[in-house]
Amino acid sequence: MGQTVAEKIISRHSGRDVYAGDLTIVDVDGVMASDTTAPLTIRAFQDMGGEQVWDSSKVTFVIDHASPPPNELIANLHALMREFAREQNIRLYDVGEGICHQLMIEKKHVKPGELILGADSHTCTYGALGAFSTGVGSTDLAGVLLTGKTWLKVPESIKIELNGILPDGVSAKDIILFLVGQLGIDGANYKSIEFSGEAIVTLTLDSRMTIANMAIEMGAKAGLVSTSGLSLDYPFESIEPDSDAVYDQVYQFDLSRLEPQISIPHSPDQVKNISEVIGISIQQAFLGSCTNGRLIDLQEAAQILKGKKIHPDVRMLIAPASKDVFLQALKDGTVETLTEAGATFLTSGCGPCVGTHLGVPGNDETVISSSNRNFRGRMGNRNSNVYLASPSVVACSALHGKVTDPRYIEEEVVCR
């Protein structure tokens, strides 16, 4: 019987052939926890009677969610993580190194075909590499620290075939926002999504990460991007689904006429064509997050803002996805361009996306953000509105002080 990519990867880690619906115990190749989840993981590990983690080389801790610490309580939680990491010889990326998911891929702690668990829902990002990776809570992660294994139910798979060539001004973020709008916030609950098709083949790793990242916004357990056309600086095996693999659902979309997409308050699946939303005033623009804080995203914004000034009523905040991203953007002039345009650079990390600090909006303020969630209160204030869009839309909107369509920038010099 044919297998999907998820079934193949989980079978390899189970030591037997498994199919959708089977319960199985798997060997885990690597785990990750952030400063939101690692403290509870450490406590749960101790409650389990844990003394030594199963394999310290396979564990990564990242301080990124509230980084640098905005208060002494969080500073002490960071200290707890450092102490545990030191005792257990676990690698830890400290303040400013970057966002956990960016670092896991950038520092090669995850490879195609692996099975990775992370105590963060956006762990599905590593599907960009063809790894089966999924978010779990702190105690589940502690279970892996203790045993090197976890139990799971093999998910049914949804195949999403993306065809056509993307129009100018439309990027990977627009693709995934469109899909979240189509499938809905629980459209893939418990399931694994396989993204494939000609529109995927030409995408860079960065863009594939943007797509896999938001699979969780449809409830998916994993979002596996076909490795067809993927180029990495090390050899890897491409895991393809069997021709007779069984899918729960199959979708085909032609993206050749896709408009820039925008998610309106207060749920990521409230997605509209940008033409329906243009003109809404914004007070804050955020460029960053595990969805869109990479070099191409910063470059995309710089291209729009070069030689211009953002609107005087807008604060534009940028948090590069990692220190390496920041350094590259510094070297190629992107940081200079964006700073001259009036943007403010924040520490590499999750920044304002999770609402802890570094850019909490005020009452009745509207934010346009390149991040992944706009649930009420997400950015720290239930009385604010958050719109989600691509880096181009964020930059264009910052320039004009209102939601703006980037596609008209070339022909009309300014955005519409």
Place this chain on the structure above:
Amino acid sequence: MQVKGVAHVYGDDIDTDRIIPGKYTKTLNLQDMAAHVLEDLDPEFRSRVKEGDILVGGNNFGCGSSREQAPLALKAAGVSVVIAKSFARIFYRNAINIGLPLIEIPDHYIQNQEEITVELETGRVNNLTAHNDYYGAKMPEVMIQILKCGGLAAYLKENKNYTL
């Protein structure tokens, strides 16, 4: 084991940001978290909920972040069990792992403030106010065993490994 409490009913897609906002998750003090539970959904919930009460949701309860602080905050606030038409995947695992029972009933019509009893072993939900019964979807045996231990930490302390 049976629990009895008053139902607090909310709608579909109650996300973890509304169960416990991200800004309150960075603590190991459960009472600090409980003080802000459901704050962005229903600021009055915290003062209304009583020990043993039952939280009731629609579809996709607990979607969004993987923060285990969401079920932890509910449990610390006194919620004894969560009933929903369906649960988001990570929340479901997290709740069981920290010993907060969940009952999935796709077709429930439970109304706010109705008095409910839940038999955790059988999944039988009895609505004492509306005089009707529901049966929850069966969960995998491994989850039943984890719940019986009071959570995954106690389960693994006792068993050292997973058994399906």
